[in-house]
Amino acid sequence: MATSNPVVLASQNAAPLAEPKALSTVEASKRRAAYKAVEDHFDTSYKYIGIGSGSTVVYVVEAIAAKGREVTSKMVFIPTGDQSKQLIIEAGLPLGSIDALPPVEVGHIKMDGISALNVATGLQDLGLKGKRQSLDVAFDGADEIDEELNCIKGGGACLFQEKLVATAAKKFICVAGNIVLLRELVPKLIAADSRKLQPRLLTKWKTIPIEIAPLAAPTIKRILITLGSPDPTIRQGGSAKAGPVVTDNGMWIIDAPFPPLGLHSDLKHGDHGDGEHGTWEVHNLGRRLKRIVGVLEVGLFHGRNGIQVAAAGEEGGGQKPVAAYFGMENGEVEVRTAKEVHGVKSRP
Ligand SMILES: O=C[C@H](O)[C@H](O)[C@H](O)COP(=O)(O)O
Numbered sequence: 001m002a003t004s005n006p007v008v009l010a011s012q013n014a015a016p017l018a019e020p021k022a023l024s025t026v027e028a029s030k031r032r033a034a035y036k037a038v039e040d041h042f043d044t045s046y047k048y049i050g051i052g053s054g055s056t057v058v059y060v061v062e063a064i065a066a067k068g069r070e071v072t073s074k075m076v077f078i079p080t081g082d083q084s085k086q087l088i089i090e091a092g093l094p095l096g097s098i099d100a101l102p103p104v105e106v107g108h109i110k111m112d113g114i115s116a117l118n119v120a121t122g123l124q125d126l127g128l129k130g131k132r133q134s135l136d137v138a139f140d141g142a143d144e145i146d147e148e149l150n151c152i153k154g155g156g157a158c159l160f161q162e163k164l165v166a167t168a169a170k171k172f173i174c175v176a177g178n179i180v181l182l183r184e185l186v187p188k189l190i191a192a193d194s195r196k197l198q199p200r201l202l203t204k205w206k207t208i209p210i211e212i213a214p215l216a217a218p219t220i221k222r223i224l225i226t227l228g229s230p231d232p233t234i235r236q237g238g239s240a241k242a243g244p245v246v247t248d249n250g251m252w253i254i255d256a257p258f259p260p261l262g263l264h265s266d267l268k269h270g271d272h273g274d275g276e277h278g279t280w281e282v283h284n285l286g287r288r289l290k291r292i293v294g295v296l297e298v299g300l301f302h303g304r305n306g307i308q309v310a311a312a313g314e315e316g317g318g319q320k321p322v323a324a325y326f327g328m329e330n331g332e333v334e335v336r337t338a339k340e341v342h343g344v345k346s347r348p
Contacts, residue, residue, distance in 0.1 A: 029327025030177035034059030034139075036333040037175045037325040041137050044071050048096065050165040051077050051084045052140025053158035056175050058087060060139045065091040078135060080161040081248040098134075098164055135317075138169035142176050142301075142324070144196050144205035148263055149174075149320045149338055150282050152201050154209025154299030157235065157247050163297050167317045170306050178326035178334065180204075197326050197334070200260045201282060201300070207255035208289070209235075209299035214244070214252045216294020221254065223292050227285075228275045229256040251296050261285060305338050 019028060038060060042049070044067070051061060061084075064072060069092065076096035079085040088095050140162055143155040151174060153159050166172040176196040198204055212220050217234060224232040235245045235253040244252045261282040267273050273281025274288075286300040306317035326334040 025329060026177050026179050029179055029329065029331075030056045030175070031059040031062075031327070032331065033175045033177060033325040033327035033333050035063045036335070037139060037173050037323070038063035040335075041139070041171060041173045041323070042067070043136070046136035047075055048135045049075055049077050050135045050138025050140070050169050050172075051079055051088055052138065052162055052165070053081045053084050054141035054156045056141035056177060057084060057139065060175060061087045061091050061093070065093060078138075078165055080140065080165050081158040083156070083158065098161070098168065135165065135169040137171045137173060138165050139173050139175060140166060140321075142174045142196060142321075143209075143299075144198055144201055144203065145174060145176060145321075145324050145326075145336075146201045146261075146263070146282070147199050147336075148282075149305070149322075149324055149336060150201055150261075151301040151321065151324075152205050152208060152299055153301055154211070154253065155205070157209070157211075157245050157253050159209055159299040160211050160247070160249055160251070160297040163301065163319060166301065166321075167306075167319055169317050170310070171323075172306055172317065172319075172321045174321040174324040176324065176326055179329050197324075197336070200262065200266075202258055202260045207233075207257045208285075210254045210256055210289060211247055211249065211251045211296040211299075212254055213294045213296065216292075217252060217254070220292055220294050224254070224256050224289075227288065228278070228280070229258050232256040249296065256289075258285065307338070 019031065023031065034056060042064060049064070051057060064077075072093050075094060077088045077093045078096045078098050079088055085095065140153070142151040142153050144152040153162055178195050178197050180196065195204060202208070210220070210224075221232045221234075232254050235255055237243060237245050247253060258280060259278060262273050262279045264273070264281055264283070266279075267281060271277045271279065273279060273284045275285070280288075282300065282302045286298055286302045289295060289298045289300070301319040301321075303320060304312075304318040305320040305322045307322055309318045320338070323335060323337045326336070328334055
């Protein structure tokens with residue numbers, strides 16, 4: 001079905017000019033991936049740009065700011081949380097908000113900002129004028145990405161606003177250093193064997209972050225256990241904050257471990273991927289978790305991408321990126337793009 005295209009390697013020419021010398025291998029790989037993603041998917045004609053959260057997005061903002069004020073001052077940058085809001089402000093980029101897009105009159109249809117933006121940002125090309133689609137592009141990081149470009153996000157507790165922005169974007173682009181430094185396990189500078197690109201989710205990254213209402217925590221934990229998550233845990237602030245991590249939305253995060261998730265094509269006869277045989281198919285689990293009362297959002301980005309949603313003539317964007325950029329240890333950037341853009345009509 002919707003596996004990503006075979007690997008495309010962009011060599012060192014993706015590297016930005018004047019790479020700071022002090023960057024570790026990991027940081028340099030993220031920076032190269034970010035610059036390449038911006039080079040490929042940032043157009044000077046764009047108006048609304050979504051900015052994700054995490055350590056990789058820092059370089060996306062750097063790459064965009066390097067385009068110069070004459071380009072960026074005409075744009076509006078939509079954050080996905082307090083960190084990205086600060087990044088936008090500190091880079092001198094115009095700050096917007098996903099809930100503050102101006103209402104616009106188009107023809108005799110009274111449209112909210114989201115619908116009108118859709119017209120402004122080129123859905124006419126697809127013959128879908130007037131459909132809801134607000135941002136030209138959104139860039140974000142990810143904790144793990146599978147071969148169909150399903151993602152786990154929320155390692156930095158920002159998943160709800162990230163999904164809100166990603167699903168409002170015509171193009172959602174993921175940028176991920178593919179080498180992860182395990183500082184806790186390896187105190188000195190060593191790139192450990194933990195890679196964000198995996199055939200299946202929950203291979204190296206072991207838990208799904210779920211943003212929840214604090215009052216519902218005990219019930220949600222019990223339900224997660226019945227769904228096959230052996231030890232769901234409320235994320236704690238550690239030395240930075242006594243007690244649970246509180247998200248930008250005043251919620252808590254539960255990190256729910258599950259065995260590696262299957263794809264639809266993995267399912268054998270009689271196995272519906274509903275956890276009954278020990279394996280969850282990624283869409284089934286994402287949908288099931290979202291149905292639990294008290295869950296604000298699930299850190300699984302699955303289903304369709306924005307182009308597939310638009311091609312199906314439906315409103316909104318998709319959860320999955322249309323392309324993912326991985327910074328490699330050897331200095332190259334691996335790019336994976338969605339292979340089939342029209343193939344998943346029935347999936348949410
Ligand atoms: O909650 C945080 C976000 O989902 C991040 O985009 C994700 O955790 C990846 O972060 P990083 O770029 O720091 O690896």
